[in-house]
Amino acid sequence: MDKHLALVAPHRKEHENCTFCPKLCRHSCPVSTVEGRETTTPWGKMTALHHADTGMLDLSPELAATFYACSGCLRCTEFCDHGNRPYDALAAGRTEALSAGVAPREAASVVEEHTRRAAKAAEHGVSLFGPTAGARVAETAFVPGCSACVTRPDDAKSARAVVEALLGQEVRVVTAGCCGLPLHDAGDREGFLDAARRFLELLGRSRRVVFQDPGCMMALAKQAPALGLAHELELVHLTELAAAHLERFAPLGDAPAEVRYHDPCRLGRGLGVYDAPRALLAKILGRSPEGFYHQRNLAECSGAGAQLPRVFPETAARIADERLRDHAMRGGGALVTACPSSAHTLSKRDPNVQVLEISSLLERSLGL
Ligand code: SF4
Ligand code: SF4
Structure with a gap:
């Protein structure tokens, strides 16, 4: 049968491997472990993706929901002889599901609310670091990430203090913007790439960027380039910078x-x-x-x-x-x-x- 999920096509080899695999990574997935269900093992989710891609099953809301039963932990890949990355393949499935209008309501609302949530995080950033922190031109930028600004503000302030103490200079604290990871994970690939592009432009005024949240860093270091958004910024995690000192x-x-x-x-x-x-x-x-x-x-x-x-x-x-x-x-x-x-x-x-x-x-x- 003809494939009908264009974005899933680059992952065809992976979902075929999984579909015909004797579930060698079955024990690795935290989602299926706590749910105790075959449907949410990496094999189950990738088989659903395979059936949707090959047209054997309709891309229904029930099928699409399985694409979202993944925390993106990447653990299954460690047990896979093929080096398969179900997280990436399922992300393509999420994008197809969202554009077909069959994604879970909660995922669609992540996209709908993203602008408001990013603005709220930026407000938190301003209240933590001051209105001009992001405007300073400095060789190094520091990105605490939306989650740190909103839920762990004291840690965000600590991280900034550590970066400045180690470098012996003020850094640009960039909180006015979002790497777009929530959009990627909700299934809005174009929204993710737009947000990441704008964020990279914001960061590009500095040569090096130190991240507190590894999720933001991975989004810009790995996920955006894998989807065609290349850049030459030096991205460093806070712990890497600290360990160098x-x-x-x-x-x-x-x-x-x-x-x-x-x-x-x-x-x-x-x-x-x-x-x-x-x-x-x-x-x-x-x-x-x-x-x-x-x-x-x-x-x-x-x-x-x-x-x-x-x-x-x-x-x-x-x-x-x-x-x-x-x-x-x-x-x-x-x-x-x-x-x-x-x-x-x-x-x-x-x-x-x-x-x-x-x-x-x-x-x-x-x-x-
Ligand atoms: S990720 Fe690898 S080990 Fe896991 S089901 Fe797919 S092919 Fe099998
Ligand atoms: S990346 Fe997703 S499918 Fe793989 S083990 Fe983690 S939660 Fe399960």
């Missing part, structure tokens, strides 16, 4: 007794940054941080990504609960992450757990 960080006398580091999916599997946060925590704590049962490239996600909390909030919450359960079973203590979205999600699920975004520890360790 490791000698500046001093042990904290009052560090929490037990500290467990959680690898954010987009910082780890997305950007390949595993060692920098661990080196920083080892310096600050005077010992290596504890870990979760699965770590580094096999770490399990917090459920915060790819609009899963908007479209399937109960599933996202149960994924976060699983991480908190693992943390408690291993002895509890402070849970440290290097992602404001993960920190927000995990702390919201259990306010009794001390969840720290790494910026606050870095700031204190520098004696700021």
Whole structure:
């Protein structure tokens, strides 16, 4: 049969591989693990995409919903002999579903509300950093990200202080704009590319850009270029910049007794940054941080990504609960992450757990 999903066509090899695969990555997906359903395994979601692409099944709202049952954690790829990336293929399926008017209502509302939400985040940015922070011309720009500005403002301020202390100069704080990742994950590819293009133009006045949120960084470092939006900016994560100045960080006398580091999916599997946060925590704590049962490239996600909390909030919450359960079973203590979205999600699920975004520890360790 003829294919009828043009944007899914470049992913045909992947969805064919998955459809005829004996589900070798079945255990890897946080969504199907908490839901206990075959439909939401990587195999199930990619088979749905295959059937929609080949015309064997209509692209119905029910079928389209499965494309959204993915947190974009990239974990399945680690177990795939083909190196398949279901997240990217499903994102193409989301775009087809949104343009066909069969995407989940919650995903469509992400697109409808994006301008208002981005403006609200920018307002938070102005209240945190002042109205002229983004206007300064400086070699280095700092992007805290919408999520940090809205949900973890103290961490955003800490991160900015750390960047300026390490560089010994003021940086441009860019909060007037959004990388467009929410649009990408809701299925609005053109909206994502427009937003990313405008944001890159804004950033382009600086040579180097330091990110606090690995999601924003991955959107501009990996996802936008993969969709044809190339650029030559130097993009660096806060932990990479800090680890390059490791000698500046001093042990904290009052560090929490037990500290467990959680690898954010987009910082780890997305950007390949595993060692920098661990080196920083080892310096600050005077010992290596504890870990979760699965770590580094096999770490399990917090459920915060790819609009899963908007479209399937109960599933996202149960994924976060699983991480908190693992943390408690291993002895509890402070849970440290290097992602404001993960920190927000995990702390919201259990306010009794001390969840720290790494910026606050870095700031204190520098004696700021
Ligand atoms: S991602 Fe790879 S391992 Fe997982 S179902 Fe597809 S082909 Fe199989
Ligand atoms: S990227 Fe993560 S959530 Fe999405 S299918 Fe793969 S394992 Fe599941």
